[in-house]
Amino acid sequence: MQSNGHIEQAIGLLRQKGLAQAGKKADRVTEQGAICSYIHSGGRVGVLIEINCETDFVARNEEFQTFAREIALHIAGSVPSPQYVRKEDAPTDVANEICLMEMPFIKDPSVTIGDMVTQKIAKMGENIVIRRFTRYQLGEA
C-alpha cells in the first residue's frame, strides 16, 4: 500500500509539472491549426471553429482533430450557447456561463473547456488556442 501511495504522489507531481509547463506554453505563437465544423440536429444547428497550435504536425494529429470536433460539438449542443471564447472578450456585465472557456464540458461537467485546453497543451507539448467560433441556429433572429 505504501508503494501505491508513492505512485499516486509521483503521478500528482508529474501532473502538476505538466500543467505548470502548459502555463509556460500559453504565450507561444500559434499560427497553425484546424478549421472544423459540426452539424447537429439534422442541419438545424451548425458550428464552425478555428483552433490554433504551433506546428502543422500537431494540427494534423488525429487527437488534435478529435479535440477540435469535441469543442465544436459542445458549442452546438450546450445550453445556454456560448457567445464569447474568453471572459476577457465579453463586456464586463456578461455572465461567465456564456464564455466558452468557463463552461463545464457538455460530456463531462467536472471539467471546463479551459481545463480541457490546459490538459491538451500539457499532453501535446504545444500551445493550443481556441481562436474563434460561429454558431448558426436555423431561423434565429
Place this chain on the structure above:
Amino acid sequence: MQSNGHIEQAIGLLRQKGLAQAGKKADRVTEQGAICSYIHSGGRVGVLIEINCETDFVARNEEFQTFAREIALHIAGSVPSPQYVRKEDAPTDVANEICLMEMPFIKDPSVTIGDMVTQKIAKMGENIVIRRFTRYQLGEA
C-alpha cells in the same frame, strides 16, 4: 425540323414562365432550410452557411442539400472571397465581385449564384434565400 422548332419554343416559354413564377415567389416567407458546412484544403478553409426555404419537406430534399453544399464550396474556393450575400448588404463603394449573389459560380462561370438561386426556386417551387455565411481561413487576421 419544324417540330423541333416548336419544342424549343415551348421549352423557352416554359422556362420564362418558371422564372417569372420564381420572381413572384421571392417575397414568400422562408423559415425552414439547412445549415451546411464545407471544409477545404485539409482544414485550412471552412465555410458555414444558412440557406432558407419555405417547408421542411424541401429542406430535407437531397437536391436542396446538394445546392447548399455547392454554394458553400463556392464560398470556400472562390477568389476573391465573398464578403456579403447581396449587394444591398454591402456599403455602396464595395465592388460587386465580393457580393455572393453577383459572383459567377466557380464551377460554371456562365451563371451567377443569383441565377442559380432563381433557377432553383423555379425548379423546386418554393422561395429559397441564402441567408448568411461565415468563411474562416486558418491564421487570417
